[in-house]
Amino acid sequence: MRSAPQPGTYNDMNMPTEQAAIMAEAQSQATQASYDKSDLTLRDRLIEAGILIDTGEDGLYGRSAIFEDIVERLNQAITLLGADQHAEVLRFPPAMRRRDFEDSEYLKSFPNLAGTIHSFAGNDRGHHRLLEALDKIVHIGEGEERSDEWMDQQKPTRLVLTPAACYPIYPLVAKRGNLAKDGATFDAFSYCFRHEPSIDPGRMQMFRMREYIRVGSPEQVMAFRQKWIERGSLLVRLLQLPFEIDLANDPFFGRGGKIVADSQRAQQLKFELLVPVATPDRPTACLSFNYHMEHFGELWNIRQADDSVAHTACVGFGMERTTLALFRHHGLDVKAWPAPVRELLWGNADPIIADGLANMGEEA
Structure with a gap:
């Protein structure tokens, strides 16, 4: 059984995040509520308080005004965190062209999660x-x-529900021709769908994902992923949430899926930032940091400036999951949340983010 992580700790010593680990260990202890039977009924408490609205379908909820406000405030903080990335901002509806979806090979790996x-x-x-x-x-x-x-x-129809915010980006990049020498960076935000009904509020069927996507050389995208492991850790520390970063794999389907998952872990292609949400012994992935190697570059023939196949990486912020984590650890009354967290979300976040980046050795 996995023990509950302490605020800002890491349980994989092989991961390439020394700076993030040092920062996490140096942070002041975040307030961590005791785990009791109420953890098992977080969903019920959120519904009773009117923060989530029960639709009668597992994993499908309405959201209250305060829930949406927190999502928007988190979104603004993420924008500040990535301001220096000069990413091209693209927004797509929660549906994509079926042809692009077919080309993505999503059905090869996750047929059980797809929504047509x-x-x-x-x-x-x-x-x-x-x-x-x-x-x-x-x-x-x-x-x-x-x-x-x-x-x-x-x-x-000729449409499918979008499984991840980055998926509409890759065919678009391919149509533009070869990348510039320094590659390209994108900022995407979308509702996404995955068919996995659950009473765990952290496993919604319709949820929002904010992503930064990097396309370029292996060195460029790996540096990007490393930077965002550190920056994602900074954000969650500022939110005073307990977390750990762990090596992970996607939930590949079928008997062959285990082989693919083992390969993904062996190559350290995916890390997740985990926060206890519904239960303390099964922390929830609130952020993910993914290196796809040349997978999407080959699928859509995305080329670097020198005509070699481009590599890609992305960081994904689970907006609902992070919001749920805030309610879980700071309580359902946002007015009683720790003052530094309230200042980050409802005050002037700009200098807070700038100071955090400066302490990491970066400039805002």
């Missing part, structure tokens, strides 16, 4: 059958299973 978009494609007779089938089920009680017969004439 279907629409009615029948005629008048088909519409009549649809209404007849629908009429049979609309009076069935909430706890009873409904037939999906009315969906018989739903056909796939």
Whole structure:
């Protein structure tokens, strides 16, 4: 069983984050609430307080005004943290072209998480059958299973739900031709979908992801990932949340998935910043730091200035998960949160971020 991490600790000594580790160890102790039975009902407490709104479907929630305000304040802090990256800001809807999705090989690795978009494609007779089938089920009680017969004439559209905010970026970069010598950096923010219903509030089916994406040479993207491991750690320390950074792998599907996952871990391609959210013994990945090597460069034929295949990396901020972590560790009353956290979110975050970067040896 994994023990609860102390504020800003690391449990993988092989990871390339010496500076981040030193900073984490030097930080003042963040207030850490005791773990009790209430940890197991965080979702219920959030719903009872009106912070999350229960839709009746596991992993699908409405959000209150205060929840959305925190997400927006976090988003602003992340923007300040990445201001010097001079990233091209791109925003896409939570759907992408099916052709690009097919080319991404997402279905090869995560077919169980994908969400496709279907629409009615029948005629008048088909519409009549649809209404007849629908009429049979609309009076069935909430706890009873409904037939999906009315969906018989739903056909796939040319769209799918976006699985990660960075996915629409890669085909776009490829269409632009060869990269400049210093590569390219992008800033993406989108709702994403993954089909994994759960009562764990940290595992939503629809959630938002803020990402910085780096495209270029192996040296450029690895330096980028290292920088963001340190900067992501800085942000979470400023939020006074306990965390650890650990080597990780994606949840690849099927029997062959374990081999791929083992390879990903062996090459240290993915690290996650973990914070206890729903339960203390199973911390939740609130940030991820990913090096894709030449995978996306080869899939979409993204070329560097010298015509070699480009490498890519990204840092992903889980906006809902980080917000949930704040409620988990600082309480449901935001007015009672620690003063430094409130100043970061609702005060003047600019000098706080600048000082944090300066203490890391960086300039804001």
